Amino acid sequence: MTSATARQIVLASRPAGGRAALSDFRLEEVPMPVPGEGQVLLRIDYLSLDPYMRGRMNDARSYAKPTQIGEAMPGESVATVIESNDATLPPGAQVLVSAGWVSHAVADARDLSPLSADGIATRAYLGVLGMPGFTAYAGMAAIGKPKSGETVVVGAASGPVGSLVGQLGKIAGARVVGIAGGAKKCSYVVDELGFDAAIDHRTPDFADQLANACPKGIDVYFENIGGAVWKAVLPLLNQYGRVPVCGLMAQTSGNNADADDGLASTMRAILTRSLTVRGYINYGFLPEYRDAFLRDVGGFLRAGQVKHLEDVTVGLENAPQAFIDMIDGRNFGKVLVRVSDEAA
Amino acid sequence: MTSATARQIVLASRPAGGRAALSDFRLEEVPMPVPGEGQVLLRIDYLSLDPYMRGRMNDARSYAKPTQIGEAMPGESVATVIESNDATLPPGAQVLVSAGWVSHAVADARDLSPLSADGIATRAYLGVLGMPGFTAYAGMAAIGKPKSGETVVVGAASGPVGSLVGQLGKIAGARVVGIAGGAKKCSYVVDELGFDAAIDHRTPDFADQLANACPKGIDVYFENIGGAVWKAVLPLLNQYGRVPVCGLMAQTSGNNADADDGLASTMRAILTRSLTVRGYINYGFLPEYRDAFLRDVGGFLRAGQVKHLEDVTVGLENAPQAFIDMIDGRNFGKVLVRVSDEAA
Numbered sequence: 124m125t126s127a128t129a130r131q132i133v134l135a136s137r138p139a140g141g142r143a144a145l146s147d148f149r150l151e152e153v154p155m156p157v158p159g160e161g162q163v164l165l166r167i168d169y170l171s172l173d174p175y176m177r178g179r180m181n182d183a184r185s186y187a188k189p190t191q192i193g194e195a196m197p198g199e200s201v202a203t204v205i206e207s208n209d210a211t212l213p214p215g216a217q218v219l220v221s222a223g224w225v226s227h228a229v230a231d232a233r234d235l236s237p238l239s240a241d242g243i244a245t246r247a248y249l250g251v252l253g254m255p256g257f258t259a260y261a262g263m264a265a266i267g268k269p270k271s272g273e274t275v276v277v278g279a280a281s282g283p284v285g286s287l288v289g290q291l292g293k294i295a296g297a298r299v300v301g302i303a304g305g306a307k308k309c310s311y312v313v314d315e316l317g318f319d320a321a322i323d324h325r326t327p328d329f330a331d332q333l334a335n336a337c338p339k340g341i342d343v344y345f346e347n348i349g350g351a352v353w354k355a356v357l358p359l360l361n362q363y364g365r366v367p368v369c370g371l372m373a374q375t376s377g378n379n380a381d382a383d384d385g386l387a388s389t390m391r392a393i394l395t396r397s398l399t400v401r402g403y404i405n406y407g408f409l410p411e412y413r414d415a416f417l418r419d420v421g422g423f424l425r426a427g428q429v430k431h432l433e434d435v436t437v438g439l440e441n442a443p444q445a446f447i448d449m450i451d452g453r454n455f456g457k458v459l460v461r462v463s464d465e466a467a
Numbered sequence: 468m469t470s471a472t473a474r475q476i477v478l479a480s481r482p483a484g485g486r487a488a489l490s491d492f493r494l495e496e497v498p499m500p501v502p503g504e505g506q507v508l509l510r511i512d513y514l515s516l517d518p519y520m521r522g523r524m525n526d527a528r529s530y531a532k533p534t535q536i537g538e539a540m541p542g543e544s545v546a547t548v549i550e551s552n553d554a555t556l557p558p559g560a561q562v563l564v565s566a567g568w569v570s571h572a573v574a575d576a577r578d579l580s581p582l583s584a585d586g587i588a589t590r591a592y593l594g595v596l597g598m599p600g601f602t603a604y605a606g607m608a609a610i611g612k613p614k615s616g617e618t619v620v621v622g623a624a625s626g627p628v629g630s631l632v633g634q635l636g637k638i639a640g641a642r643v644v645g646i647a648g649g650a651k652k653c654s655y656v657v658d659e660l661g662f663d664a665a666i667d668h669r670t671p672d673f674a675d676q677l678a679n680a681c682p683k684g685i686d687v688y689f690e691n692i693g694g695a696v697w698k699a700v701l702p703l704l705n706q707y708g709r710v711p712v713c714g715l716m717a718q719t720s721g722n723n724a725d726a727d728d729g730l731a732s733t734m735r736a737i738l739t740r741s742l743t744v745r746g747y748i749n750y751g752f753l754p755e756y757r758d759a760f761l762r763d764v765g766g767f768l769r770a771g772q773v774k775h776l777e778d779v780t781v782g783l784e785n786a787p788q789a790f791i792d793m794i795d796g797r798n799f800g801k802v803l804v805r806v807s808d809e810a811a
Contacts, residue, residue: 349734368738371731385730387715390693393746394712400744402737 128152130439131195132224138180143450147180148196148443156229163235164206165220165228168466170439171199171249172446172458174347174372195223196442199254200462201238201245202228212237217245219253224442226462243424244467250457251431252420254405255283260416261408262345262367263291266401271296273342274361276333278352280321281308283431283457284369287420288345289318290429297343300336302352304452311455316430324348330355340364346400349373354385357392368402372450432456472496474783475539476568482524487794491524492540492787500573507579508550509564509572512810514783515543515593516790516802518691518716539567540786543598544806545582545589546572556581561589563597568786570806587768588811594801595775596764598749599627604760605752606689606711607635610745615640617686618705620677622696624665625652627775627801628713631764632689633662634773641687644680646696648796655799660774668692674699684708690744693717698729701736712746716794776800 135149158164179190179197190197204216209232212218218235222228238245243252250256267288269275275292279285280301289312292299301312301321309321320336322329333355340361346353350373360366393400423429434456436445442460449458479493502508523534523541534541548560553576556562562579566572582589587596594600611632613619619636623629624645633656636643645656645665653665664680666673677699684705690697693715704710737744767773778800780789786804793802 346734349731353730353734368734371734371738383728383731385727386697386733387693387727389730389733390690390697390712390715393744394715395746397746397748397751399746400737402739402741402743404741407741 127155129155129225129227131226132439132442133193133195134180134190136192137182143177143180143447145443145447148446150440155227158206158208158229161209161232162229163204163209163212163232165202165218165222165230166205166465167200167202167220167222167226167228167439167462168217169201169246169249169435170224170442170460170462171253171255172442172449172460173198173255174370174450176446177450195225197221197223199249201249203463203466207232209233219248224439226439241421243421246433246459247424247431249459250283250433251287251424251429252417255457256287256420256431257409257413257416258369258405259284259287259291259345260420261405261412262369262403263288263295263343264412264415265408266367266399266403267292267343267345267365269295269297269343272298274298274300274337274339275343275345276300276302276337276341276356276359277345278302278324278348279370279372279452280312280316280318281432281455284347285345286312286316286431286456287429290316290423292343293317294423294428298337298339300333302333302348308455311432315432324352334359343367345369347372353389357385357389360392360396360398362396364396364398366398366400368400433459435459435461437461471499473499473569473571475570476783476786477537477539478524478534480536481526487521487524487791489787489791492790494784499571502550502552502573505553505576506573507548507553507556507576509546509562509566509574510549510809511544511546511564511566511570511572511783511806512561513545513590513593513779514568514786514804514806515597515599516786516793516804517542517599518714518794520790521794539569541565541567543593545593545810547807547810551576553577563592568783570783585765587765590777590803591768591775593803594627594777595631595768595773596761599801600631600764600775601753601757601760602713602749603628603631603635603689604764605749605756606713606747607632607639607687608756608759609752610711610743610747611636611687611689611709613639613641613687616642618642618644618681618683619687619689620644620646620681620685620700620703621689622646622668622692623714623716623796624656624660624662625776625799628691629689630656630660630775630800631773634660634767636687637661638767638772642681642683644677646677646692652799655776659776668696678703687711689713691716697733701729701733704736704740704742706740708740708742710742710744712744777803779803779805781805 347370349371621632691714694717
């Protein structure tokens with residue numbers, strides 16, 4: 124039976140000085156929403172926390188409109204239908220929904236598709252088979268284009284995007300070097316994911332270690348960090364190097380906001396080494412690559428050729444701390460919040 | 468009859484403090500070269516002066532090896548065969564040759580192809596139908612891809628590359644805004660070449676004028692300047708904007724070498740607006756685009772749809788001053804040196 128109230132986490136204030144704090148979020152109780160005609164009431168099972176959300180907390184031009192103060196934080200979830208006014212989606216059906224940081228939501232049934240797990244836990248559709256996985260796949264398919272014998276470097280290598288980028292590089296026959304924070308993550312990407320090397324970006328001689336790990340230079344750098352890592356990568360990029368720009372965690376988190384030098388050397392490298400530096404938004408590639416992604420990565424997963432790791436926090440009330448930990452690099456794997464006690 | 472000596476201009480010293488000076492060049496008399504078996508002796512008619520030569524004067528990693536001190540400056544020419552030991556290239560045949568800043572040269576006949584003018588002066592093969600023209604064509608065909616209704620911005624707009632970039636943009640149906648130095652060049656690109664607007668990059672409110680000239684933003688920015696112009700362009704670039712990076716005159720000439728800030732905002736724009744910033748070397752595109760270029764631009768020239776302007780200096784001894792003038796933006800059109808008194 125459905126309780127009288129739902130819960131949500133709203134943006135209480137914009138992060139001051141660049142870093143998000145617990146006080147920038149507020150947990151609220153709200154009346155349980157009621158589904159109208161053709162609608163369903165959803166119980167959120169797992170909420171996905173993703174780096175792009177940090178950008179939405181700022182009042183700045185970006186992909187999408189900033190989240191407003193007092194508005195629920197945005198986000199994607201796997202949810203279960205618990206009340207239905209539509210025959211195509213009976214209670215018990217599982218769906219993917221973009222409802223934000225909430226415990227329950229009402230949605231039009233025609234906007235939802237039932238998830239078929241097909242031997243994979245449905246929460247994979249928030250990670251390796253969802254937008255993070257698609258982001259990795261599309262960036263590599265459309266821009267990175269790794270070839271056998273080339274060298275691929277990827278940051279945040281143990282995260283949901285980076286871990287798939289590297290595994291796709293290995294499947295393509297490339298040498299893959301991961302960049303991660305801390306010995307545990309570095310061991311994981313080498314020992315569990317099969318990367319050829321991993322460099323801890325916190326070590327003082329990071330740039331030297333990266334150069335040593337890339338004796339034939341870098342052909343594909345999957346950029347999701349920016350800042351100091353970019354400056355260590357730049358001199359190693361080979362002629363015709365490709366740089367999918369997927370994120371700039373070091374910049375958007377505000378940890379490195381004042382490091383603005385290096386434009387002239389960057390442009391000079393782009394010119395003299397015929398580099399391609401190309402930003403993209405994952406959903407821009409959906410029409411072209413969605414089917415191939417589900418087929419290829421779904422197949423790799425079932426065949427055990429691709430591994431993925433989930434970092435699950437229990438309880439919506441703990442989402443802000445889990446989010447801050449992720450921004451600070453303390454997560455280990457795809458960050459999910461188990462919102463419902465009843466989630467599978 | 469052939470004189471006993473030839474002339475050449477060598478690199479005497481590397482430019483100090485970034486700016487090339489007359490004292491960095493030296494005119495030398497050398498023995499007239501003698502063609503061997505299968506070779507021809509060439510009289511250089513017109514020598515092309517091009518911005519890339521400034522980079523070769525530096526001792527720095529670039530596309531190609533730096534010119535050595537005491538070595539002839541590199542360069543392409545249109546030349547006439549004056550002695551021949553090969554039946555396929557009789558005296559009087561005209562060829563394109565990469566012989567450097569010299570009055571005469573010996574070359575293997577099998578490396579040369581006779582030029583067919585077909586109603587166009589052969590020196591056009593140094594400009595609009597040569598590497599500068601090809602650089603414009605390939606950058607627009609492979610990277611810029613202007614569409615009808617879009618806005619194209621190009622720097623050095625009255626020069627041999629920029630003028631063709633803009634005219635190709637107009638032929639594609641785009642709005643075209645040129646950036647040039649001084650009122651004379653600005654008038655030329657609007658009145659003679661048919662650009663929609665031209666902005667003088669020397670005016671103090673350059674960035675404001677550029678924004679006003681691009682009310683719908685910028686879709687294609689053909690980058691051949693760098694520095695302050697890039698910073699004015701960056702905020703105007705639209706979603707999915709394309710930036711062929713063809714040159715960085717403001718950086719390589721040393722006039723702007725210390726302006727290195729702006730990397731973070733550049734990377735952020737690439738990310739959030741899905742920009743493609745891609746460097747290229749003209750000859751890298753030759754296999755793919757050479758035939759289409761000669762067909763298309765040759766056709767546009769004969770039909771009067773594309774105009775070009777030549778800035779001819781008389782005498783090899785005046786090449787260094789003409790080169791410095793070009794680097795400083797005092798040329799007006801494609802810079803050629805008429806090396807031989809007998810050139811057509």
